[in-house]
Amino acid sequence: MYALNETHDPALTSWVASANTPDTDFPIQNLPFASFRRQGSSEAFRGGVAIGDQILDLAAAANSGVFNDLPLTALMACAGPDLNPFMAMGRDAWSALRLALSQTLRAGALAESALTNCLVPQAQAEYKLPCHIHDYTDFYTSIFHATAVGSLFRPDNPLLPNYKWVPIGYHGRASSIGVSGQSFPRPCGQTKAPDATEPSFGPCKRLDYEVEVGIYVGKGNALGDTVSIDEAEDHIFGLCLFNDWSARDIQAWEYQPLGPFLAKNFASTVSPWIITNEALAPFRSAFTRDAADPQPLPYLTGDNNTAQGGYDLTLECFIKTAGSDAENKVSTSNFRHSYWTAAQMLAHHTVNGCNLQPGDLIGSGTQSGPDHKEAGSLLELTRGGKEPLPLANGETRTFLQDGDSVIMRGHCEKAGARRIGFGEVVSTVLPARVRA
Amino acid sequence: MYALNETHDPALTSWVASANTPDTDFPIQNLPFASFRRQGSSEAFRGGVAIGDQILDLAAAANSGVFNDLPLTALMACAGPDLNPFMAMGRDAWSALRLALSQTLRAGALAESALTNCLVPQAQAEYKLPCHIHDYTDFYTSIFHATAVGSLFRPDNPLLPNYKWVPIGYHGRASSIGVSGQSFPRPCGQTKAPDATEPSFGPCKRLDYEVEVGIYVGKGNALGDTVSIDEAEDHIFGLCLFNDWSARDIQAWEYQPLGPFLAKNFASTVSPWIITNEALAPFRSAFTRDAADPQPLPYLTGDNNTAQGGYDLTLECFIKTAGSDAENKVSTSNFRHSYWTAAQMLAHHTVNGCNLQPGDLIGSGTQSGPDHKEAGSLLELTRGGKEPLPLANGETRTFLQDGDSVIMRGHCEKAGARRIGFGEVVSTVLPARVRA
Structure with a gap:
């Protein structure tokens, strides 16, 4: 700290x-x-x-x-x-x-x-991109997101038994990470409707954003070494805004048993500015769990890095449609709701000796808040596409349409401190390129 | 071709x-x-x-x-x-x-x-390492491995419904890939016994190797572009031997819902030599499916790249224990048993516009053959650790012990062609480093 x-x-x-x-x-x-x-x-x-x-x-x-x-x-x-x-x-x-x-x-x-x-x-x-990102890892630290998405993918079993013990993470694709201003064609892929006997191929029909925080690794560690929870803050260079684009229909069909792949690796977008961990010092937040939640294992608790391990960072998301200049706010959430801290993510990532390198990017996972309106994805806001989301400009969305831009902004604000902002990350969906 | x-x-x-x-x-x-x-x-x-x-x-x-x-x-x-x-x-x-x-x-x-x-x-x-590996992707192309492992992790549901449609893959860790000669400490992590109420922390007790083939990408593709199945062979530079180390007990507890993470990213080892795709031309093999298997979607079939899309590449695996010089052969398998071809892996990987870069590494997944003795991991050979594997030197193994070296060799041999070999990949397990 x-x-x-x-x-x-x-x-x-x-x-x-x-x-x-x-x-x-x-x-x-x-x-x-x-x-x-x-x-x-x-x-x-x-x-x-x-x-x-x-x-x-x-x-x-x-x-x-x-x-x-x-x-x-x-x-x-x-x-x-x-x-x-x-x-x-x-x-x-x-x-x-x-x-x-x-x-x-x-x-x-x-x-x-x-x-x-x-x-x-x-x-x-x-x-x-502010640095060469060697490896990109995405975590899944919002228990509200995990529960809401889990209930859509696995209605009988939304929050898995490991969630409150393991900071769940997986490796993402580094090559397709771009900086704010990125545009990309709507991905094509295999999908299978629940009532279909066979999959079919075509442009994604359930294209979504994910409101995330990106954490840049500063100092790395050698293969075989660990970064303890009490050392982890020294390895965090800073934070950015991060949109981890997701193709929900591709994801649903491909993700068992080894996790998301083509549903995620077609594009991910970071904001240009890295807000340093030191600049965020006034905005560290208390880390609270429900009394019934288990105490994490010792390698995830340490001496002092969990008590103020969170960040009071407001995250706002807007959709701008092709036919209108309006920035339609769709959600506001806050990184302080994360179930696991950045230090816990780093300590967990290296506890097996995995080496991190300067410039590695760690995604927080979608930061949804406790209220349904604070959800960081359309999948959640529309309850799996069942409830269209009205936009302020009179349009509605279940999932993203071609030409839509998604804008995310973030800021930290607190009595007694100067407000600081993260700038923005904006990126735009282009029509699918379908080969003849 | x-x-x-x-x-x-x-x-x-x-x-x-x-x-x-x-x-x-x-x-x-x-x-x-x-x-x-x-x-x-x-x-x-x-x-x-x-x-x-x-x-x-x-x-x-x-x-x-x-x-x-x-x-x-x-x-x-x-x-x-x-x-x-x-x-x-x-x-x-x-x-x-x-x-x-x-x-x-x-x-x-x-x-x-x-x-x-x-x-x-x-x-x-x-x-x-022969090149800078930007991104590493691991596939899961042996249906025999997928079925055997699936039956251990999910006895009621070993081969998932997507397997014969989707070349299942996931992103791995590039930073911890080393070249033959690599040694690494036994990873520590969370595990949970099936009958335990809570997880515990400590050195992995079920450390395993995976016999894989690595495929190096030559020419890349821009974000948003696809590599068709008929173009894919032109993007393959060559093949190597690949040991994708795995911590089975960590994997079992962490892998739901986003796939393997700490169970895999502590080390992976490639052979030093890349055998070019052109050198392998005499050893391309017919691609056969059971008559009952579905015809893959058109983007995975193309005009001519699946008929001889396999490689007749013999893969041998040996364990050398700390106290003995004997190289104990534990399995022989062949890459021709792969359910999906290298060209299919590349076409699938890019069908959503994901960009590959020269030097990217694509793992084939564990190459287990149809016979139980041809399994490419101890998990399979010992049926989940239940049947100790006798070694030729008189020792037995369920999973790997500290000091064990795993050696993999490969070669192609055929009447009318000169035999060529892959050299070897060897790497050694060191004792866990447990912090005081």
């Missing part, structure tokens, strides 16, 4: 004026990381930090003469197209750079004149 | 004398690829081709002055530590280099004097 320090002071303001507006996602208390370049340019992608409506170009900042020592070494690790070298440096380097950026972007800082030349407006930027 | 050509001529011999012995795995008809350097040296790893008991150093060969045009370009793509650039070049480049190597390594070739200096004895070499 990170202690609060001067970088979290809600009174801090920046000489970048747009960082001081009440509704910005990127005040000086946030300082998230991405990989960017100017739109349509042939510039190399390099690391950037968001400040208000600007991006601090970290390759330029490394050459500005403003920074020295560990912060300068850290900046140099951010100057290439992938942030993996910086993520691998570990917590001391991350904190040192955060402090140095906070001090130099602060109102009144002497560095203002030198760093002004290192700013690029976000409106002129394009992004790529 | 590859046609037979002069490189397959069984009468060919090499000026490397060890390539002409009847029992070598690496006659001039084989010419498999690896990444190697001299043992214990600080040399850079680079591509190599096995010939008899020697390795042709491809970086040295590129500088030998012997090669020109496309073969030279291909050699230059093999000169670095990872073969991905060569794998990405596609079939024309692979074939051109194979033909050039066959002609220059042939008995009587003028290149002998120049290439003699490019040989490194295999006895002096060490290997790494």
